[in-house]
Amino acid sequence: MALGDAILACLTERPMTGYELAKTFDSSIGFFWKADHQQIYRELSKLRDRGYIQGREVVQSGKPNKLVYTLTPEGRTALRHWAARPSTPASTKDDLLVRLHALDSIDIEPLRADLMARLEHHRDRHANYERILKKRFPDGTAEGQLDLGNLLLLRLGARHEQMVADFCEETLEALSAMSGKATVVPLEDGKRERKG
Amino acid sequence: MALGDAILACLTERPMTGYELAKTFDSSIGFFWKADHQQIYRELSKLRDRGYIQGREVVQSGKPNKLVYTLTPEGRTALRHWAARPSTPASTKDDLLVRLHALDSIDIEPLRADLMARLEHHRDRHANYERILKKRFPDGTAEGQLDLGNLLLLRLGARHEQMVADFCEETLEALSAMSGKATVVPLEDGKRERKG
DNA sequence: GGCGCATATGCGTCAATGTGCATATGAGGC
DNA sequence: GCCTCATATGCACATTGACGCATATGCGCC
Numbered sequence: 032m033a034l035g036d037a038i039l040a041c042l043t044e045r046p047m048t049g050y051e052l053a054k055t056f057d058s059s060i061g062f063f064w065k066a067d068h069q070q071i072y073r074e075l076s077k078l079r080d081r082g083y084i085q086g087r088e089v090v091q092s093g094k095p096n097k098l099v100y101t102l103t104p105e106g107r108t109a110l111r112h113w114a115a116r117p118s119t120p121a122s123t124k125d126d127l128l129v130r131l132h133a134l135d136s137i138d139i140e141p142l143r144a145d146l147m148a149r150l151e152h153h154r155d156r157h158a159n160y161e162r163i164l165k166k167r168f169p170d171g172t173a174e175g176q177l178d179l180g181n182l183l184l185l186r187l188g189a190r191h192e193q194m195v196a197d198f199c200e201e202t203l204e205a206l207s208a209m210s211g212k213a214t215v216v217p218l219e220d221g222k223r224e225r226k227g
Numbered sequence: 228m229a230l231g232d233a234i235l236a237c238l239t240e241r242p243m244t245g246y247e248l249a250k251t252f253d254s255s256i257g258f259f260w261k262a263d264h265q266q267i268y269r270e271l272s273k274l275r276d277r278g279y280i281q282g283r284e285v286v287q288s289g290k291p292n293k294l295v296y297t298l299t300p301e302g303r304t305a306l307r308h309w310a311a312r313p314s315t316p317a318s319t320k321d322d323l324l325v326r327l328h329a330l331d332s333i334d335i336e337p338l339r340a341d342l343m344a345r346l347e348h349h350r351d352r353h354a355n356y357e358r359i360l361k362k363r364f365p366d367g368t369a370e371g372q373l374d375l376g377n378l379l380l381l382r383l384g385a386r387h388e389q390m391v392a393d394f395c396e397e398t399l400e401a402l403s404a405m406s407g408k409a410t411v412v413p414l415e416d417g418k419r420e421r422k423g
Numbered sequence: 424g425g426c427g428c429a430t431a432t433g434c435g436t437c438a439a440t441g442t443g444c445a446t447a448t449g450a451g452g453c
Numbered sequence: 454g455c456c457t458c459a460t461a462t463g464c465a466c467a468t469t470g471a472c473g474c475a476t477a478t479g480c481g482c483c
Contacts, residue, residue, distance in 0.1 A: 033320070033322065033325075033439080034439075034440085036322075036325060037325045039329075040325050040326070040328050040329035040332070041328075041329075043329045043331070043332040044329075048461075048462095049461075049462070049463090050460065050461050050462080053461095059328075060325070060328055061318075062318075062319075063318060063319035063320065063321060063324045063325075064318060064319070064320055064324075064325060065318040065320075066440090067440095067441080067442090068461090068462085068463090069441085069442085069443095069462095069463075069464085070439085070440070070441080072461095072462065072463055072464095073463085073464090074439095076463090091460090091461090095446090095447060095448070095460070095461040095462065096461080096462095097460085097461060097462085098461085098462080107332065110329065110332060110333065111332070111333055111334055114326045114329070114333035114334065114337065114338065115333070115334055115337035116337075117340075117341050117344060118321070118322035118323040118326070118341050118345065119322060120321075120345065120348055120349075121319060121320050121321045121322075122257075122258075122259060122260060122261040123258075123259040123260070123317060123387075124229070124259065124260055124261075124317050125259060125314070125316075125317045126229065126232075126314035126315060126317075127314040128259045128260075128380055128383070129229075129232060129233045129236050129256070129259075129260060130236070130310045130314070131376040131377075131379060131380055132236050132237075132255075132256055132376055132377065132380060133235075133236035133237075133239045133240075133306065133310070133373075133376070134372045134373055134375060134376030135239070135371065135372040135373040135376070136236070136239040136303065136306060136307070136310075137306065137307055137310035137311070138307055138310065138311055141310065141311035141312075142310065144313075145313050145314050148313060149314065149316065152316055153316075175331065176330045176331040176405065177329075177330060177331040179330060179401060179405060180327040180328055180329070180330030180331070181327075181328065183327060183394070183397070183398055183401060184324055184327050184328060186394075187324070187390075187391075187394050190390055190394075191319075191387075191390065194383075194386055194387065194390060195383075198379070198382075198383050198386075201379070202379055205375060205379060209372065209375060229469090230469080230470090244431075244432090245431075245432065245433090246430065246431050246432080249431095261470095262470085263470090263471075263472090264431090264432085264433090265433075265434085265470095265471085265472085265473095266469085266470065266471085268431095268432065268433060268434095269433085269434095272433090287430090287431085291430070291431040291432065291476085291477060291478075292431080292432090293430085293431060293432085294431085294432080424483105425482105425483095426481105426482085426483085427480105427481095427482085428479105428480085428481090428482105429478105429479090429480085430477100430478085430479090430480105431476100431477085431478095432475100432476085432477095433474105433475080433476085434473105434474085434475080434476105435472105435473090435474085435475105436471100436472090436473090436474105437470100437471085437472090438469100438470080438471075438472100439468100439469080439470070439471090440467100440468080440469070440470085441466100441467085441468075441469090442465105442466085442467080442468095443464105443465090443466085443467105444463105444464085444465080444466105445462100445463080445464075445465100446461100446462080446463080446464105447460100447461085447462090448459105448460085448461095449458105449459095449460090450457105450458085450459085451456105451457090451458085452455105452456085452457085452458100453454105453455085453456085453457105
């Protein structure tokens with residue numbers, strides 16, 4: 032029950048509705064955990080059945096009534112228990128990497144297009160992380176535990192996106208070099224400077 | 228059908244049995260795509276039903292007979308079609324990051340232990356990548372497309388593990404600093420040197 | 424002789440996830 | 454009047470994945 036725990040983790044910050052959670056999973060925590068609203072509503076029902084969260088209906092006019100979920104003491108305990116178990120290192124599972132593994136059996140042009148799209152995507156995400164970092168932590172320090180965790184996460188995210196973007200760039204260059212000559216001399220490792 | 232395509236990608240290299248594929252998914256391609264043998268056998272049946280691979284039984288004595296699977300022309304075409312579609316950027320989904328997001332609601336000591344275990348894990352993997360790189364690409368260059376793809380993948384893997392290991396280290400330091408004083412001044416970004 | 428290990432293939436079940444569809448309504452544009 | 458968007462919740466179905474279990478045999482260890 033990993034998504035359930037991610038939801039509990041979100042609710043430690045403040046009570047939220049399923050709709051708000053879906054938006055959260057589309058931005059902040061969603062940078063490293065994707066989930067759409069259907070998944071979230073389903074998981075919320077389970078969590079409520081187990082007594083980990085409590086739903087309070089708020090009557091609204093003009094909109095459907097909303098259900099604001101709050102962590103119960105049991106939910107807090109469950110989260111702490113889950114967090115005390117050793118974590119499982121996740122594997123990457125990226126289509127793009129599988130394709131590179133079979134580079135000699137696929138068409139290069141669509142791959143190149145894909146790499147360019149991915150380069151842009153990861154650059155955008157990197158810029159987004161940096162933007163949030165500057166806004167939330169202008170002096171690069173955190174006060175309190177909650178902030179510290181988020182600062183570290185944002186930095187990791189920024190570095191990760193930077194690295195993948197660099198990788199896309201280098202792969203594109205290596206592909207270009209390859210189409211020129213048969214034998215390839217790709218870039219040496221560690222030569223590229225990381226700016227930003 | 229992502230696992231299926233990963234299997235097709237593996238079979239471009241050479242014909243293999245389910246058992247060999249399972250081992251492959253435990254080492255080379257397994258660095259960025261995990262799958263156990265049950266999943267692989269099930270997927271092989273599907274691929275065979277679709278005519279993407281062909282099984283040839285090899286009678287053995289002392290061991291159960293083995294089924295060597297070969298890519299069919301249809302399978303090759305299917306792989307090329309799959310590889311020509313835009314790839315979907317994968318999200319990380321790492322328990323550890325979710326825990327850091329709720330840093331103020333969990334126990335620090337188990338987290339610290341977890342971080343230390345993860346640090347060791349990612350260092351091991353990094354060393355493993357570097358070992359393979361030195362062995363397969365002693366002069367840092369690749370000949371042919373297949374090798375180029377694998378060289379790039381190994382470098383990406385090495386860098387990724389290095390980055391995550393650094394992250395674990397920095398987080399541990401930040402946690403230590405936090406337990407000392409209430410307000411935290413974590414390391415500035417980009418100050419750590421990357422060796423190796 | 425029994426135990427575990429490597430080889431080799433596979434089934435069954437359940438949890439987790441992804442995709443599409445359904446419902447309800449007010450606000451604002453055409 | 455109709456369409457779309459934002460808000461707000463949810464079901465149904467299919468795929469994927471994780472985990473345990475089953476079968477069969479030779480080899481080496483104690």
